[in-house]
Amino acid sequence: MVIATESARETQTTRSNLVEMHWDPITRIVGSLGIYTKIDFGQRKVAECHSTSSIFRGYSIFMKGKDPRDAHFITSRICGICGDNHATCSCYAQNMAYGVKPPHLGEWIVNLGEAAEYMFDHNIFQENLVGVDFCEKMVRETNPGVWEKAAQTEAPHARDHGYRMIGDIMKSLNPFEGEFYREALQMSRMTREMFCLMEGRHVHPSTLYPGGVGTVATIQLFTDYLTRLMRYVEFMKRVLPMHDDLFDFFYDAMPGYEEVGNRRILLGCWGSFQDPEVCNFEYKDMTRWGRAMYVTPGVVVDGKLVTNDLVKINLGIRILLGSSYYEDWKGKEIFVKNDPLGNPVDEKHPWNQHTLPKPQKRDFDEKYSWVMSPRWYDGKDHLALDTGGGPLARLWSTALSGLVDIGYIKATGNSVVINLPKTVTKPPVTFEWKIPKWSNTIERNRARTYFQAYAAAAALHFMDEALKEVRAGHTKTWEPFEVPKDAIGCGFTEAVRGVLSHHMVIRDGKIANYHPYPPTPWNANPRDVYGTPGPYEDAVQGCPIFEENGRDKFKGIDIMRTVRSFDPCLPCGVHMYLGDGKVLEQVHSPIAGAAAPMAHE
């Protein structure tokens, strides 16, 4: 819902222009996200933004005392969208704690399942949710001038995707009736089938365990996956040029649009897809096997790679408070004083976190969110990294490291080249994602499409490797293990929308401490103890308003595009209050234009 009120703290000169507008809840994420803004309609920009979460989950509390072997089943339920990413990350952490290594085939099956998850989730989010923000109906409502231009602008890659004009692309994105919108739904179904072939069930896998998988590996299994994958590869050959045309058009049609959602380049990627030739899940070797991942981990600051060392990444994580409803755990028990390499582990590190909830009234000058403020400490500053919605950080980090080179994918140092083979109706195609100038709304969305192609290309490699194993008769997919009395473990991967880590401490064979850190807390967190705003707040604050509507019909499309570019979810309902005691309620659903505002006193 959206609520807009006159700001109580506005100045005389801006009195008629500064309006508070809220979107709460923005659903489909961990907890319940609300975006609270003050919009200066005189300057046509967002003056202030606060990001809040009103739901407390408490996983880190009720994980205590559980059998560690249940960790992936329980933490999978954190999310109804990317539960398998949690299960995978938890299994990585358990593998480390138990000292077990899955057979090659088990690892390839996990990689294939996770690749299908990226293909599925990015597809449905990009085409059926983000696409609505860029569809004909939405653009007509928010920027009629832009729509007129789109209807008259030829699409540069029309030959590749089949839509002659930019306006035709926008029409195809209209919810429920647009041609491409409906095709994308079919693709989502198919990629979900691919996932289920590998991990048994979507979205909470039934065949994923520490030590490997329970999936029965046969030629038929992989053939069923491959036939679907090749249809997706063909699909990507149309989708990628189509989105390039659409997003480039927005820069052309609205000069200055690069400032929408733009923030300092502060990106984190924890890496994805293990290479069983290198990865032994031992902490002492984590630097080496982290760099061998098929999506390279990395911290990127101001466009430069700070590190791609998972050990450094791990030790730099800090969980800060400041505006969150928790008590500080300073002075409480330290679970892990040193990592297995002897490095000191900070009190604010997830291994040592204590969760001490302290519910209270929301106050934007004090505490206003259940989300803590994860930061990455570079030795000097606590950096508010974001994930770029996932793909932007993944591609940026992988490109800069230049380590991935598997034929289907090559990281060059300043770009990522994706080679897709011949498909039923299209010849081989090479795409190149080049490091952009900005970490902004459009580039987060563009990267998502490129990463869909990346995931498909990576899956082709995993398929080749998996079939080699099966043909060699190496059908073992799982290795038994013992749960040690005392151990620690950590897992790093990429949930669909960005960094994901699980930190576990085992004592007396039970979980003594467990902290999952998914991407949305990194993106949606509030101001920390140093006053540094979280990434949503930072990206929305100062965001220029390009929407042509005045405040009475304001939809906040530029703000919504920005928040959604981080891939949280969509606002499902809008309740609007406009000064003078006049309340407007309107349903703001993905069906652009379907709901007329209702006003009542």
Place this chain on the structure above:
Amino acid sequence: MASHEHDSVTQKGEPGHPENVGKSTTGRGEDVVKKHGKEPGRYEVEEKGAGRPAGKSTLRDQTGVDPKDPKS
């Protein structure tokens, strides 16, 4: 007077008693291996890559009805 070993609905040692809170309730592959040994028809081969285990299987893995592996 109820013993402290019982709550209002369960007795100590029964499923659902608070003593079982946090304990896994499902069967585990590693427990089965400990109790019954490795499944017939499966055997280990040399480790690969980063010390990863590897294994193959005979036709006994697929059927218990007088399986005959091809002559090598």
